Amino acid sequence: MIKIGLHGYGNIARGVECAVKQNDDMVVSCVFTRRDPGAVKTISGAPVYRTDDILNHKDDVDVLIMCGGSATDLPEQTPAMAKYFNVVDSFDTHKKIPEHFANVDAAAKESGKIGIISVGWDPGMFSLNRLYGSCILKDGADYTFWGKGVSQGHSDAIRRVDGVIDARQYTIPVEEALDAVRSGSQPELTTREKHTRECFVVAEEGADLKRIENDIVTMKNYFDEYDTTVHFISQEELDRDHKGIPHGGFVIRTGKTGQNLEHNNVIEYSLKLDSNPEFTSCVIVAYARAAYRLNKEGLSGCKTVFDIAPAYLSDKSGEELRKAML
């Protein structure tokens, strides 16, 4: 059994606990938290320890899954923990991936451990499909669309608007843009043409709804480049109809082949997820198995989904995979 440790205990960690239960060759062996361990109740029943005590539990963990946030937690924690453990994280600040990679690589090479970073669906499965698509169809273009799904960051931004109690923001790909891409015409699309944003907002009683709406739709970086719709609803409605964390999206690569590039070809990968964090956790768990196996083979250093042969994700042998899935 592969012993999985969880560093941090939020949505991703709970998703990992659920995902590990679906995999027969692994178990959540322990959870590490900055909170009072007595106040944390795990889904799996795994014991909870203080993060400060983590080095006393090195033998209890084959792979440590880093469940903190990308903004401030993971840039510090993943390299720090790679000094002692095989680690997997879902670091998703695209711009800072090269720096994060270098830090984790240095730590993991020194310790002889494996660190797999930026695992999930974007970065993650979407990245893989961008890579495969671009290697196969060289004369082409790729497009990534997100949604329909909840953007936590945009929901949070709305909540910071004066007079707003609660909010939920959906990112929605524009159907006409998707169709234009699928046609193979390789259109150039602006931000506004690709996605719309729909907001469900609970306002304080007596608040100036016109002003709130204006504050939202004109908000720099978040909404000003999009066509944004704002709906005011009650807290009850929000809780009843918008509690889930669905997400998904599309990676589409179109490209030309043939002697005179006369043939058009479309590769489309899409996700439709009832639970964004649970799906992310499922991907992480598959790559945790890969981290374990790669390290058993004597490899070390930082890896991404690009560097890992797909067979490493599976609990089946090469022979079984070739027979059943090739």
Next chain:
Amino acid sequence: MIKIGLHGYGNIARGVECAVKQNDDMVVSCVFTRRDPGAVKTISGAPVYRTDDILNHKDDVDVLIMCGGSATDLPEQTPAMAKYFNVVDSFDTHKKIPEHFANVDAAAKESGKIGIISVGWDPGMFSLNRLYGSCILKDGADYTFWGKGVSQGHSDAIRRVDGVIDARQYTIPVEEALDAVRSGSQPELTTREKHTRECFVVAEEGADLKRIENDIVTMKNYFDEYDTTVHFISQEELDRDHKGIPHGGFVIRTGKTGQNLEHNNVIEYSLKLDSNPEFTSCVIVAYARAAYRLNKEGLSGCKTVFDIAPAYLSDKSGEELRKAML
């Protein structure tokens, strides 16, 4: 430059020549044929030699792409050539893959070369998506649909019917079945429920069309388990409207996540190809690069798409890939 040799010169070989032209780091260095070399004119202008002379050209080839048929050519030729060359083939007789793998593995291990078998889209990219999907969503089911596209095997079968001059057969996925799968209900679907078959047939003058239609729709293994439509058209219409070799299809994995498996998730991968052989060739060319690089690193033996880290398909460095695509 990676020197690509072509063993055989049909649709796939011509597709490889077009694909190599789209890749800056490789060149088609020579073509080997059983025919009279003087009678073969290549797209790329690469020199043509007799297959019997191939061992005199070992230094002209870094990777030999096997372009013969799966029925009788590749089972013999791929292991035979793996004794001397890095080889890539598109062997697609799913049932015989384990045996083919063993033969190529033994030959390639002895020679210290790499053999990558069953490269294309099914087997190939579709297999990869079945594997990734099943590793991520453990409590789930996957479905493969083919089409809309031309089945060469079924077209050939119709041509063997008495009174038929020419024919083209399209495999078409049933839209209702696709929708049922996408709903996440994990339906059990019969062969008839998944695909229909549409046939365009040119008959001899005065032939008994009713009898031909009946011979087609009741043909064992090919049509009897499907709802099949037969259209009789002229040779001119067939040549005008059905000359292309389009194909494609869908791999869909649906699966449940969450504490009580209460969340549904759908992964869908689809291809819509104007040219089936050209797309297959593009995939083969990307894996030829991988074969070259893996062998340069000192690896040998038989591999499939399952065993090869995605980054090996690219002509870009790990650093560039992480920056641009992760």
